Amino acid sequence: MTISEALTVLGVTEDCLSTEEKNQLDHDGYLPLQGVLSFEQITAINARLSKLLVAEGENAGKEVHQEAGTNRLSNLVDKSPLFLPCFTHPRVLAGIAHVLQGDLRLSSLNHRAALPGQGLQSLHADWSGATPPGQFFVCNSIWLLDDFTLTNGATRVVPGSHNSGKAPQEELASPTDTHPQEQLILGSAGTVVIFNSHTWHGGTLNHTDKPRRALHSYFTRRDQPQQTNQRTSLSPETIAGLSEAARVILDV
Numbered sequence: 412m413t414i415s416e417a418l419t420v421l422g423v424t425e426d427c428l429s430t431e432e433k434n435q436l437d438h439d440g441y442l443p444l445q446g447v448l449s450f451e452q453i454t455a456i457n458a459r460l461s462k463l464l465v466a467e468g469e470n471a472g473k474e475v476h477q478e479a480g481t482n483r484l485s486n487l488v489d490k491s492p493l494f495l496p497c498f499t500h501p502r503v504l505a506g507i508a509h510v511l512q513g514d515l516r517l518s519s520l521n522h523r524a525a526l527p528g529q530g531l532q533s534l535h536a537d538w539s540g541a542t543p544p545g546q547f548f549v550c551n552s553i554w555l556l557d558d559f560t561l562t563n564g565a566t567r568v569v570p571g572s573h574n575s576g577k578a579p580q581e582e583l584a585s586p587t588d589t590h591p592q593e594q595l596i597l598g599s600a601g602t603v604v605i606f607n608s609h610t611w612h613g614g615t616l617n618h619t620d621k622p623r624r625a626l627h628s629y630f631t632r633r634d635q636p637q638q639t640n641q642r643t644s645l646s647p648e649t650i651a652g653l654s655e656a657a658r659v660i661l662d663v
């Protein structure tokens with residue numbers, strides 16, 4: 412099955428996103444989609460993440476990245492069928508396919524929670540170097556598992572920076588500084604924000620007393636390496652439980 416056939420089987424059509432939504436994604440570099448996860452799905456996912464954090468302890472996140480001041484988990488495709496929507500939801504896939512011109516596979520599925528009093532990251536893109544206009548290699552999606560508010564470490568983005576041909580260091584003395592054009596991604600739990608991750612973005616400081624939880628479902632063009640090699644990271648049982656179309660999205 413080709414990627415184009417897999418996307419069709421999973422319900423991705425030209426109409427999954429309106430013209431306005433596609434224009435917003437092209438122009439700003441990100442697009443919030445509200446109500447992708449239900450309250451029940453969020454509750455079940457958060458419960459699973461809590462259990463994994465306890466079970467993995469100091470090793471949590473190690474497969475990809477550990478970051479002081481955060482809880483991180485990686486290789487989540489292998490850790491519960493609850494995460495299936497993160498790589499099969501038609502509206503999300505339509506957004507990713509729009510940015511990557513239909514040429515996509517999952518790069519990684521990770522959890523990140525900014526802990527109270529922590530979580531500030533440098534402004535960064537997930538791709539280094541300039542790309543030809545309109546040619547993008549990676550596209551991320553942030554799955555809000557808590558409301559993202561003005562104070563709890565919501566992700567910041569610089570609208571339009573995916574087309575700037577520049578890196579944040581060229582505009583900021585320090586990449587942890589506030590950028591004059593940056594916006595906080597605010598929204599209710601269950602929202603998914605698709606973002607062309609050539610767009611400058613980063614976590615902000617969580618000023619509250621509760622973790623700010625999210626999933627990052629990250630995609631890349633099929634000719635680029637995956638952050639998590641799905642073929643070597645998934646168990647035979649996980650792969651056997653997936654539809655053919657889902658396997659094509661993962662490239663397993």
Ligand SMILES: O=C(O)CCC(=O)C(=O)O
Pocket residue numbers: 523532564565566567612613614615625
């Ligand atoms: O979780 C966030 O707010 C953004 C995280 C991020 O951009 C990263 O870990 O590279």
